[in-house]
Amino acid sequence: MEIQRQVGTYMERVMDACILAGRLMIANGSEMYRVEDTMRRIAQNAGIEHPVIFTTPTGIFVGLQDRPLTSLGTVDQRVLNIEKISRVNNLSRLFAAQQIDFDQLYAALRDVDRATPTFPLWLQCVGAAVASALLMIIFSGQYDWLDMPLAALAGTGGYLVAYYLGRFTRVYFITQTVAALAVGIIAYVGILLGLGHSIDNILIGGVMPLVPGVALTTSIRDLLAGDLLSGIARGVEAILSAVAIGVGIALIFRFLIPWA
Amino acid sequence: MPIWLQFIIQALFSFFATAAFALCINVPRRALIPCGWSGLLGWMVYWVLWQLGSGRMLANTAGAVILAFSGVLFARRYKMPAIIFNIPGLFPLVPGATAYQAVRELVLGDIDASMRLVVRVTLVAGSIAVGFMIAQLFGEFYSRYLRSSWQFRQRP
Numbered sequence: 463m464e465i466q467r468q469v470g471t472y473m474e475r476v477m478d479a480c481i482l483a484g485r486l487m488i489a490n491g492s493e494m495y496r497v498e499d500t501m502r503r504i505a506q507n508a509g510i511e512h513p514v515i516f517t518t519p520t521g522i523f524v525g526l527q528d529r530p531l532t533s534l535g536t537v538d539q540r541v542l543n544i545e546k547i548s549r550v551n552n553l554s555r556l557f558a559a560q561q562i563d564f565d566q567l568y569a570a571l572r573d574v575d576r577a578t579p580t581f582p583l584w585l586q587c588v589g590a591a592v593a594s595a596l597l598m599i600i601f602s603g604q605y606d607w608l609d610m611p612l613a614a615l616a617g618t619g620g621y622l623v624a625y626y627l628g629r630f631t632r633v634y635f636i637t638q639t640v641a642a643l644a645v646g647i648i649a650y651v652g653i654l655l656g657l658g659h660s661i662d663n664i665l666i667g668g669v670m671p672l673v674p675g676v677a678l679t680t681s682i683r684d685l686l687a688g689d690l691l692s693g694i695a696r697g698v699e700a701i702l703s704a705v706a707i708g709v710g711i712a713l714i715f716r717f718l719i720p721w722a
Numbered sequence: 723m724p725i726w727l728q729f730i731i732q733a734l735f736s737f738f739a740t741a742a743f744a745l746c747i748n749v750p751r752r753a754l755i756p757c758g759w760s761g762l763l764g765w766m767v768y769w770v771l772w773q774l775g776s777g778r779m780l781a782n783t784a785g786a787v788i789l790a791f792s793g794v795l796f797a798r799r800y801k802m803p804a805i806i807f808n809i810p811g812l813f814p815l816v817p818g819a820t821a822y823q824a825v826r827e828l829v830l831g832d833i834d835a836s837m838r839l840v841v842r843v844t845l846v847a848g849s850i851a852v853g854f855m856i857a858q859l860f861g862e863f864y865s866r867y868l869r870s871s872w873q874f875r876q877r878p
Contacts, residue, residue, distance in 0.1 A: 491747075491809065492805060493805070496803075496805065542747040542748075542809065543747060543748045544744075544747055544748055544749045544750070544753075544805070544806050544809060544810070545748045545749065546748075547803070547805060548750055548753075548802055548803055548805075548806050551803045551805075578748075580748050581745050581748060585745055586746050588742070588745070589742040589743060589746045590742070590746055591742075592738060592739065592742035593739045593742040593743040593746070593813075596735040596736075596738055596739035596742070597735075597739050597814065597819075599731070599735055600731075600732050600735045600736055600739070600769075600814065601819060605723055605728075605731065621746070642822075666819045666822075666823070669818075669819065669822050670818065670819060671746055673818030673819060673821060673822050674821065675812070675813070675816025675817055675818025675819070675821065675847075676809055676812055676813065676816055676818075678816065678817065678818070678821060678843065678847045679812060679816050679847050679851060682847045682848050682850075682851040683851040683854055683855075685851075686851050686852070686855055687855075700821075701821075704818075704821035704824070704825050705825050707822045707825070708821075708822050708823075708824070708825020708826040708829055709825065709829055711822065711826050712825075712826050712829035712830055715826070715830055716829075716830070
């Protein structure tokens with residue numbers, strides 16, 4: 463009886479570790495087939511022969527085929543954070559190679575959220591600025607060097623607004639709209655001050671750190687790989703975020719530019 | 723501007739833009755430079771094909787195939803999962819800006835332009851996804867080939 467109970471709690475802990483790993487990977491932007499693969503590997507290496515795994519972008523289910531045991535996990539925020547995905551992947555690989563045992567894996571998985579370093583905010587802002595300015599040039603193909611500083615400024619402004627608003631509110635739509643509005647206002651004021659030529663190009667550069675291009679592509683990859691539910695959910699999220707940005711910018715065109 | 727100068731500018735800018743975006747999405751420090759390279763490879767394949775007059779879809783698919791292969795190579799070389807190099811490397815190719823423009827035109831009332839852009843977003847995202855599929859398929863064939871030739875050698 464005692465042994466049975468211990469086996470039961472071990473199974474529960476393995477399933478909890480699976481859910482933890484899957485949650486971290488989904489919340490930080492991995493594709494679904496990779497998430498399921500990692501979870502299945504962890505379960506099988508921990509001694510569960512036939513795990514039943516079902517993942518969606520908002521929740522995970524793990525069950526055992528031959529026992530009445532199921533656990534659930536929810537995912538309530540999805541961002542892009544590659545370092546966390548890579549840590550979970552490494553942990554699963556180390557576990558498969560038996561370089562760490564299950565308790566170490568479980569403890570390390572619980573630590574990933576807290577212990578993963580991020581780049582300092584100023585460096586992220588530099589990244590957003592450089593990406594905005596350079597992508598504006600290669601997308602427009604017009605090689606208009608004078609517009610670069612303003613695009614960098616607009617990109618950084620939008621990124622900062624999204625960063626700080628993202629701490630206050632979970633509503634993605636509002637964050638994106640306000641950030642796009644900030645990009646638009648910076649670009650518009652800059653043009654009024656004579657710092658740039660083409661507002662269209664500057665806006666394209668400025669919204670680049672915000673737009674959901676990777677999410678759109680991942681959603682279609684999920685669809686093609688057969689994860690219909692994930693593909694649709696992620697696609698809808700990407701479309702909503704594109705709508706939010708488009709609305710934010712369109713507000714500028716509707717209310718500021720006609721009176722200029 | 724002469725075409726060779728354009729080529730150099732496009733290559734330099736796609737490299738640095740990808741590495742800079744990698745900073746924003748918290749890519750591990752020692753993967754930043756290879757991320758830049760995979761962004762450069764994907765974008766330059768697209769750009770060269772586009773300049774040669776191939777369609778948008780073929781150029782995007784070819785770019786995605788090269789990008790995925792480079793991701794696999796870097797993954798071997800740096801002992802990291804390939805996704806680290808693929809997601810930032812996609813950044814110049816993906817139709818994020820087009821998606822935003824589509825919505826903007828819709829809100830501003832130009833339905834025709836908006837529909838054109840929506841179709842373009844779908845086609846481009848789809849062709850990138852197909853490119854990844856092709857690369858994955860080749861990867862599977864290759865690993866199966868390796869395994870089978872290894873078994874062949876083992877046989878007495």
